Amino acid sequence: MVYFRAHMSFQALDDDDDEEEPFGDEAAIEHTKTDTIAAAVVQPLLQALETFGCTSKDQQPPQDDSSVAIFKDREPPQGFFLRCMRCLGSFSLVDGCILVLAGQRACALLAAGLRQWRGAPEAVACGLEVLSNLAAIEDDELDEQVGTCAAVVYLQNLSEIQVGKTRLCGCHAEVKRSKARYVANSSCFLDATHVFFNSRLFR
Amino acid sequence: MTEFLIAEDGCEVVVEVLTAFDTNVPILRVAYEALCNLGNDSDAAGKLVALGVVKNASTAIQNFDYEKDLVK
Numbered sequence: 001m002v003y004f005r006a007h008m009s010f011q012a013l014d015d016d017d018d019e020e021e022p023f024g025d026e027a028a029i030e031h032t033k034t035d036t037i038a039a040a041v042v043q044p045l046l047q048a049l050e051t052f053g054c055t056s057k058d059q060q061p062p063q064d065d066s067s068v069a070i071f072k073d074r075e076p077p078q079g080f081f082l083r084c085m086r087c088l089g090s091f092s093l094v095d096g097c098i099l100v101l102a103g104q105r106a107c108a109l110l111a112a113g114l115r116q117w118r119g120a121p122e123a124v125a126c127g128l129e130v131l132s133n134l135a136a137i138e139d140d141e142l143d144e145q146v147g148t149c150a151a152v153v154y155l156q157n158l159s160e161i162q163v164g165k166t167r168l169c170g171c172h173a174e175v176k177r178s179k180a181r182y183v184a185n186s187s188c189f190l191d192a193t194h195v196f197f198n199s200r201l202f203r
Numbered sequence: 204m205t206e207f208l209i210a211e212d213g214c215e216v217v218v219e220v221l222t223a224f225d226t227n228v229p230i231l232r233v234a235y236e237a238l239c240n241l242g243n244d245s246d247a248a249g250k251l252v253a254l255g256v257v258k259n260a261s262t263a264i265q266n267f268d269y270e271k272d273l274v275k
Contacts, residue, residue: 102204107211114216118223125233128220131213132237135247137204 081117085110085126092133107134205244214247218254221263231263232273 088106091097101107114127208214217237224230238256241247267273 098204102207105211107207107213111212111216114220118220121224121227121230124220124224125230128217128230128233128237131208131217132233132240134204135208135213135237135240135243 079123081113082120082123082126084113085123085130088130089126089133092130095137098134098137101134107131110134205241205247208241209247209250214241214250214254217241218251218256218259221256221259225259225263225266228267228270228273231267232270235260235263235273 088101088110091101110127110131114124114131117123117127205213217234220230220234221238224234238251238260242251264274
């Protein structure tokens with residue numbers, strides 16, 4: 001079992017938020033289970049992307065979603081998309097994670113994000129690399145599973161494992177407490193996840 | 204996987220990036236690498252051709268004939 005924490009200590013970004021205590025996300029994951037890690041981290045990551053308006057044209061967010069409402073008039077923080085892409089990039093190097101990404105409609109979010117953040121060339125390059133990795137899945141059997149939409153069943157099984165063995169602060173729970181905290185927390189968590197996935201523990 | 208990429212605008216967005224960043228060699232390099240992986244699937248290759256990727260590629264080769272990696 002591996003614990004990793006992403007702690008932040010800088011002041012909250014909002015003027016009306018005076019809280020300064022350190023905060024962060026924490027995850028306890030069994031590092032030998034690649035798919036479990038992916039299921040635990042991919043979902044909040046994609047939720048974060050969606051929260052900042054990264055939706056495909058046929059999948060608009062519900063209007064009464066509180067997280068979407070909070071961020072409606074707010075510009076996404078600088079570098080947020082890049083962090084997401086780095087994180088997804090780490091996942092996309094592992095065939096098992098690609099199955100999870102496909103089941104969560106990551107391709108649609110990725111395409112929408114590339115359109116939305118076209119003004120950030122570094123993020124665009126990173127996003128294209130993710131897309132390239134997704135297209136280069138090497139495991140033929142796994143590729144066939146993805147193609148036949150077995151990902152849905154696979155994900156349902158993973159959800160059960162996730163409940164028993166992992167704990168992860170939900171992005172939407174953070175939104176209710178403070179939008180500034182959510183932004184900083186998510187960014188930090190993405191960085192930590194990126195580093196973790198590139199560590200020897202994961203390989 | 205390419206079924207998902209085709210259905211979820213993966214091919215379109217790469218071609219859009221090729222057009223939007225037609226003078227940015229580092230981005231073009233990454234985009235063509237993505238195209239290379241996508242193009243291994245016959246369905247994706249057909250979609251890319253329909254989107255006009257051949258014209259994009261020939262223009263890039265003409266404009267950046269001194270960029271060996273890109274031309275290759």
